[in-house]
Amino acid sequence: MESDDAAVLIGVSGYRDPSLLDVPAARNSLHAMRRLLTSPELCGWSEDRVHVLEDPAGATDLALELHRLAEETTGTLLIYFVGHGIVSKSGALCLAAGDTQLRYPDLTGLEYDKVRSALLDSPAQVKLVILDCCYSGRIIHGLAGAGESQLVDSTDIRGVYTLTAADQVAHVPSRDETAGTSFTQVLCDIVRSGIPGAPPALALTDIYPKLKSTLKARGLPEPNQRGTDTVESYPFSRNVAYTGGTGFRLLPQEHVDRFLRILAAQPHHDLTAESIETLEDWPGVYLLHRESRDASQVLYVARNDRSIAVRLGQHLRKISGRCYIDASDLSFSYLKLDDDLSVLAPERLVLQHLHAQGRSPLWNNSGFGNNDAGRMRDSRRRGGDDFDVLHPIDLSWPVRFDVPTLKVTAYEMTVHLRSQLPYVFRIEARDAELDRVQLTLPESSLRADRAFRLLAAALGDSWQISALVGQVLMYREQGKRYPNAIRYYAGMQTVTEMPEVCKAVGLPDDS
The missing domain is CATH 3.55.50 (Phage tail protein beta-alpha-beta fold)
Structure with missing residues (x-):
């Protein structure tokens, strides 16, 4: 089944080859990027659209998983990698997996050409690539030295924007075990702080000048970018430093407020098969609630572009097979919408509103909405607030x-x-x-x-x-x-x- 959007976040912090030093900062950056993307106040990605591939051992399995996800994505495809980047004898950039050998990167690593192949084969309309590794800039500029191939065409793909950390060696904090890599840390800091004077929605091209100047001022490697077509203007994040202006708003605030009031007034229905069967195949936004004598707690907010009923049925089935939770304590409310939900993202408006009230839903960003992400994620350790750990x-x-x-x-x-x-x-x-x-x-x-x-x-x-x-x-x-x-x-x-x-x-x- 094809999905609208997919973010594939790959982070490798541990290596078997003693010639490749472990990079604890890569793990920190991987999870920092996940938090950034799934923040409803910033990038607003749905948790079930973000696939975290942490410490993949083999490059072959990694390439297959990347191709699978890319081929299933029709909307926006984002690929992020943090870890070691190695240059092969032919001059090709290879992304190091856990089993990659420094001596044979082209045989044991993920050559960027395989990433490029996944991008070419994907039906996604928007494709973003962020590489936080050594020598990643080579795929943009290429190097003209003896024995090194020109790689500039590696990023010359229609509808792709590429952001890279360094032409040569990237910078990693050497002592702080809690810090991320310098490139990703600065990128996340800029997005979280916003950019005064920039548009209300930040494209990566809006972020890039600030990213480059900040890294340069700190004496760190400078990033590079390359974009084709109109993908350069893709809204990567909300600009939290935006104070308003005279430009046209697609959704005036009074319409947003009215939408939130109408949604809040919708009746709650028991989360049962009988209740769900009464629904038609409507697109819209829905909420899951936990009912109690005192109040109703919002647990989860999401949208479905095709059928609320189908998605609610999947949630009911999942909850019914879990410990420490009873579907009879849960209810749902919903609002049918006729707009293009992928453009308006109504669930983000609800999440922002709840967050501002200190009522952030417990199950958003907990993995609740995820389907089977494949064997690559079986060995990922879950946090204490993960839905699967709680239930x-x-x-x-x-x-x-x-x-x-x-x-x-x-x-x-x-x-x-x-x-x-x-x-x-x-x-x-x-x-x-x-x-x-x-x-x-x-x-x-x-x-x-x-x-x-x-x-x-x-x-x-x-x-x-x-x-x-x-x-x-x-x-x-x-x-x-x-x-x-x-x-x-x-x-x-x-x-x-x-x-x-x-x-x-x-x-x-x-x-």
């Missing part, structure tokens, strides 16, 4: 098997589980062994935990089922450990990492 998956979820003999192949069982579970169950690409292995179900209805035990026992020790706080994985691997794991199943062995979660749903602790 981990329920391994006691009942699964019914309507088969006459209760005999199934391992593959049939995985397909059935994927259709029945209200959370992601991702498996290895179809393996012939899954069709050969058969198992007998003891009864027609099982808890998910029991089903995973049976499946693991039938497959043996060469496979591992890993239940994480947000999804379940099944891969041909042994002894792999993931951050925020609840339980592992391998052969006849079950290892529990979070006994409190299993206890909450009445499952035995097998640790």
Whole structure:
């Protein structure tokens, strides 16, 4: 399914090759960029449109994931990279992944030509590239030295704006473990402070002169930029230093105020399948609320450009399979809109209004709205305010098997589980062994935990089922450990990492 917008944030801070020093600042910059993009007062990206790929090990998997996301994006595509940049013998810029070797960057790193290929293949109307790494400016200017190729055409792609940190070595703070890289830190500081005298919406070309002069004044490497077509004027962020002017406003303040009043007056409906079924396929903005005797708390604000009903149904299914939350305590309100929502972004107006009142929704920017982001993010450690950490998956979820003999192949069982579970169950690409292995179900209805035990026992020790706080994985691997794991199943062995979660749903602790 194609998506309107996607921001792909790639950060590599740890490397296996001892010749490449670890860069803790890269991790800090990666998360600073995510916070900047998802801030409703600034860039206003929806959390589910921002894909954070932290410390990817292999360049091949990284390239595949980048191409997949680029091919699915039709609106705005933003690619950000922070980490080591290495120049190959041919003069090509290679972005270093965790397994990249300094001696063979073209063989083990992500050559920028592969990023360029993803940009060319993407149907996105606006494409932005921000590279915070050494030698990134080479893709804009090229170098004429002996043995070095001219790379200026690497950024000559219709509808692409490219911003790079340095022509030579980028600057990284050497001692402060909490600081980001100098380029990203200054970029974020400028956006958060705004630019007096600039337009109400800042394009990267508005930010660039301030970015360049600030870095130059501090004696740091100077950035470079290149843009084609009208992408240079793409509004990257709201200008918080804008004090008003005489220009035309697409949405006069009185219209914004009226929209907020009308939305606030909409009735609350129980978050149930019956309530959702009464809705038509309307585009619009909607809110999720937690109801209590004293007041109603806004948990989540979003828009859907096609069908509010479909999105609410997805939310209900997700919530129903989680611990420490009950859908019967939740409600939703909505407002049908006929405007181009991708232009007006009504959810940003609501989020800004709530934030100004000190009522920022708990689930926005928590990962609640995310779909399965793929294997690249399985090893990312979740923060304490992440939705999946607050409300981990329920391994006691009942699964019914309507088969006459209760005999199934391992593959049939995985397909059935994927259709029945209200959370992601991702498996290895179809393996012939899954069709050969058969198992007998003891009864027609099982808890998910029991089903995973049976499946693991039938497959043996060469496979591992890993239940994480947000999804379940099944891969041909042994002894792999993931951050925020609840339980592992391998052969006849079950290892529990979070006994409190299993206890909450009445499952035995097998640790």
